[in-house]
Amino acid sequence: MYLKIFRALFLSCILGLVSFKGVMAQEDHRDALELNLQQAEELFLKKNLSLLASQYNIDNAKAAVITAKLFDNPQFSIENILYNPQTKKFFDMSHDGGQFGGSIAQLFQTAGKRNKNIQLAKLNVQEAEYGFFDLMRTLRYTLRSDFYKIYYQEQSAKVYQQEINSLSKTLTVFQQQYLKGNIAQKEVLRIQSQLYSLQAELNELRDAIDDVQSEFKLLIRADPKMDVRPQFEFKLDGKSVLTATPYAKLLEAANTNRYDLKSARLAVDYSNLNLRLQKAMAIPDVNVSLTYDKQGSFVRNYNGLGISIPLPLFNRNQGAIKQAKIAIESSKTGLQQQQDQIESDLDNSYQSAFRLEKLYNSFDPKFKGDFTHLIEEVSKNYEKRNISLLEFLDFYDSYKTNTLQLNQLQLNRINSLEQLNFVTGTPFFNQ
Structure with missing residues (x-):
């Protein structure tokens, strides 16, 4: 009789695994938007309202140049x-x-006041353009990070749902056997406790996914009622990405391509030109x-x-001249602070990416497949009553934990490379 019970339990576990995709399809009644990273970036560049608003700032600054060129x-x-x-x-x-x-x-007007005002207006155009590109850098980093986060969180949600489906069927069988007096109530309560714990964890994960989904859809102006399903394939197994790009090259790229740094340099030029204008105003x-x-x-x-x-x-414009001199020193300090911040951020991001790359590459590529095979063998031994229910659940929980950790490790590694792209302002590393 016990052999029949355990065979029924084992069959329910297998059916839970096989029917996982079908159950997910039934539960997911919302429309889905499937897209890869390139498609997401194209939508972002075309539709993002923050970028459109920033472009209006450029047009506004260009209009100010026209005003500066007009004679009295x-x-x-x-x-x-x-x-x-x-x-x-x-x-x-x-x-x-x-x-x-x-x-x-x-x-x-004397002393070249008109020309100096025109030059200042043109610097304001450059400042608006730098602000636009720096905003694009920031939002693109958010977009790409959200894309990867949604993908890996969905992979983790599948692991939870897989175990929940399996345990739900097991619980049904246990409850039936308990009513017949074939098993103790503590076995049913153990399954219920495990199931409720998994459902609570999945609910928290779903809340986190919804938050990221909301931000991501806002960036590309997608329908809020649709679910984004990133299409992505991890291609970093066994690769030493950082060794191909020297640290000095990353630092040079940051100093050359960071638009917030260009803006800080422009602030120094603006302050110097403004001092010349204020002296001319005298x-x-x-x-x-x-x-x-x-x-x-x-x-x-x-x-x-x-x-x-x-x-x-x-009145020889003494106060404005003094203010202009102070502004020069302030802008120079701001420029140095920005340079120091970039160097600090780059070093921190590089060390983090290096550690994650070393950690991930230390993993055996066959680990995931071997562990999945181990779970299958554990299920067979559970059917043969070579291991207890608690041991079976412990093994399954270990499988869930390791899979989630592997997903998080892959996400962290990709994010570390995206962080380097963000800090340098250059797409060195693209998936």
């Missing part, structure tokens, strides 16, 4: 007599008694005017040429 408008004024007490007329426009005058004036501008007066001057039909220049006796 001339000023025109005209004056007419309101009331002539001699002729007793309002707005007297007569030839003999009428009086009116007019002038036109044009401001001419030099007075010239206002040239032409004046006509019909008969209000010492001669009739007076024509005059005027030049006005403010005298820089008190």
Whole structure:
């Protein structure tokens, strides 16, 4: 009788494994979006709203260049007599008694102020462009990291679901046998406890997957009601990726291609140019005017040429010049801080990637297959009653734990390479 019971249990485990894909297909009623990493990046570049908004910043900065190139408008004024007490007329426009005058004036900026403002506006365009590309670097890193995370978390969820399906069928058989008095209640409770624990862990994992899915779909503007299913194949088994790229080359790439570093350098150039502009602002501008007066001057039909220049006796733009000098020192400090941060981040990321590569390559490539084969042998021994139920569950739990750890290790290794791409601003390592 016991032999029949254990055969039934073993059969239920096998059926749970075989029916795993069918069960998953039934449970997954949401539409799925299957795409590889290249397709995801194409959607990201076309649809991401943050990138589109950043592009508007570039257009806005370019419009400011147009404004900086414009000259000051001339000023025109005209004056007419309101009331002539001699002729007793309002707005007297007569030839003999009428009086009116007019002038036109044009401001001419000196010391190259206009050109300096144009140059500053062009630097602002560069700053907006650097901000756009740095935003793209950051969002692309998030996109790729989320892609890999979703893939490996889904692989881990399959392991959980596989064991849950198997234990659910085993629990059904145990409950039936318990009602018949063939097994003790503690065996049923042991299975129930294991099953509930797995279901709780899977639920937490599903919550984590949903969070990443939500962020990923927002980056590519996918339908929120769809589930993303990354298509990916791990190709790093036994490869020493870092040895192909010297550390010095990575550092050089970071110093050359990081747009936030370019922006920090640009801030120094902007501050230097702004100091030149503020010194130029201390030099007075010239206002040239032409004046006509019909008969209000010492001669009739007076024509005059005027030049006005403010005298820089008190305000020589001293405060703005001092601020500009302080801004130069501040921008230089910011540039040095940015360079130090990049070197620190690169060293940290490189060491982490190196350790993960060494750890992963130390694993026997056949380990996963051998461990899966071991579980199959354990199932056969359980059927033959060579091992107890608790031993069988312990072996199965060990299989789950090792599979999850392997998935996490693969994810960590790929993320470490993506981190190097992010820190250097260069796609050295692509899967």
